[in-house]
Amino acid sequence: MSAILSIRDLKKSYASGQVALKGVTLDIEEGEILALLGPNGAGKTTLIATVCGIVNPTSGSVTVGGHDIQRDYRAAREMIGLVPQEVALEPFEKVWNTVRLSRGLFGKPKNDALIERILKRLSLWDKRTARINELSGGMKRRVLIAKALSHEPRVLFLDEPTAGVDVELRKDMWDIVAELKAQGVTIILTTHYIEEAEAIADRVGVIAKGEILLVEEKASLMDRMGKKQIELQLAEPLDAVPEALAHQNLVVGGDGHSLVYTYDTRGPRTGLTQLLNDLAAAGLRLRDVQTRQSSLEDIFVDLVRENAQ
Numbered sequence: 001m002s003a004i005l006s007i008r009d010l011k012k013s014y015a016s017g018q019v020a021l022k023g024v025t026l027d028i029e030e031g032e033i034l035a036l037l038g039p040n041g042a043g044k045t046t047l048i049a050t051v052c053g054i055v056n057p058t059s060g061s062v063t064v065g066g067h068d069i070q071r072d073y074r075a076a077r078e079m080i081g082l083v084p085q086e087v088a089l090e091p092f093e094k095v096w097n098t099v100r101l102s103r104g105l106f107g108k109p110k111n112d113a114l115i116e117r118i119l120k121r122l123s124l125w126d127k128r129t130a131r132i133n134e135l136s137g138g139m140k141r142r143v144l145i146a147k148a149l150s151h152e153p154r155v156l157f158l159d160e161p162t163a164g165v166d167v168e169l170r171k172d173m174w175d176i177v178a179e180l181k182a183q184g185v186t187i188i189l190t191t192h193y194i195e196e197a198e199a200i201a202d203r204v205g206v207i208a209k210g211e212i213l214l215v216e217e218k219a220s221l222m223d224r225m226g227k228k229q230i231e232l233q234l235a236e237p238l239d240a241v242p243e244a245l246a247h248q249n250l251v252v253g254g255d256g257h258s259l260v261y262t263y264d265t266r267g268p269r270t271g272l273t274q275l276l277n278d279l280a281a282a283g284l285r286l287r288d289v290q291t292r293q294s295s296l297e298d299i300f301v302d303l304v305r306e307n308a309q
């Protein structure tokens with residue numbers, strides 16, 4: 001695979017003096033889904049807006065399919081679709097016209113059959129003659145998606161696409177993302193729903209304070225940073241870890257009703273057999289045992305916390 005989007009040392013300071021991007025370098029492979037995670041104000045929207053030519057970079061470069069977004073703006077922009085975070089639509093325009101015009105703006109030839117397919121796919125066909133201001137918030141978001149798809153982009157940006165949308169649209173959204181990926185479209189999404197990134201992304205990028213902290217295959221990230229915990233629920237509560245178990249990596253949990261053991265499944269040994277032997281020798285009786293694998297969310301929270309220190 002080759003990079004369809006190359007971002008090199010991209011910096012952005014707003015006129016207010018706010019530094020939103022501090023030199024972002026990132027290559028995005030053709031056909032992948034990259035989830036960009038970051039706390040509020042990390043620079044996600046600025047990064048997307050800069051790549052889409054809405055915000056001018058202070059320095060650095062971006063190419064899309066080999067086209068520089070500043071020198072070769074039209075060719076670069078034609079390859080990109082953007083579903084923005086905020087609804088910005090002509091209130092009195094009809095749905096059909098809005099989506100159809102959007103394709104024309106990118107210099108693409110008329111293709112009403114395609115627009116019809118997109119509107120049907122997004123359950124907007126029955127609303128095609130409705131004016132935008134007659135639509136619900138969820139329907140408006142569907143129109144934003146239809147617009148972004150109208151010129152058949154090769155790279156699609158979704159900025160918080162499921163924030164505040166209902167369950168049905170969220171499901172539709174992820175189904176459409178899967179269909180686009182199958183067609184070879186590259187997708188970059190920002191989301192606060194980390195479970196969704198976990199479910200759908202090939203790679204995960206974490207951005208904080210205008211800097212990329214990491215970009216890694218989701219599976220290897222979870223493998224590398226993921227930990228496993230075993231929670232041992234006790235028949236009788238404890239105030240502290242008993243002396244006989246002090247050498248074990250245990251902490252008291254659940255108001256003294258459990259002991260929590262953290263281990264690495266990839267290490268040469270987990271220490272579980274020894275732990276169970278030591279527990280029995282210490283005379284502790286167990287009521288139940290549960291294991292827990294750390295999620296992408298745990299990893300993300302740890303990373304951002306470390307960076308804040």
Ligand SMILES: Nc1ncnc2c1ncn2[C@@H]1O[C@H](COP(=O)(O)OP(=O)(O)OP(=O)(O)O)[C@@H](O)[C@H]1O
Pocket residue numbers: 014015016018019020038039040041042043044045046047
């Ligand atoms: N037009 C602007 N003028 C001045 N500062 C801005 C502007 N847009 C964003 N910023 C600032 O730049 C920083 C990055 O903001 P940005 O919106 O890119 O972050 P984000 O990661 O998308 O955040 P969120 O998750 O809250 O949407 C923030 O400190 C923000 O206040």
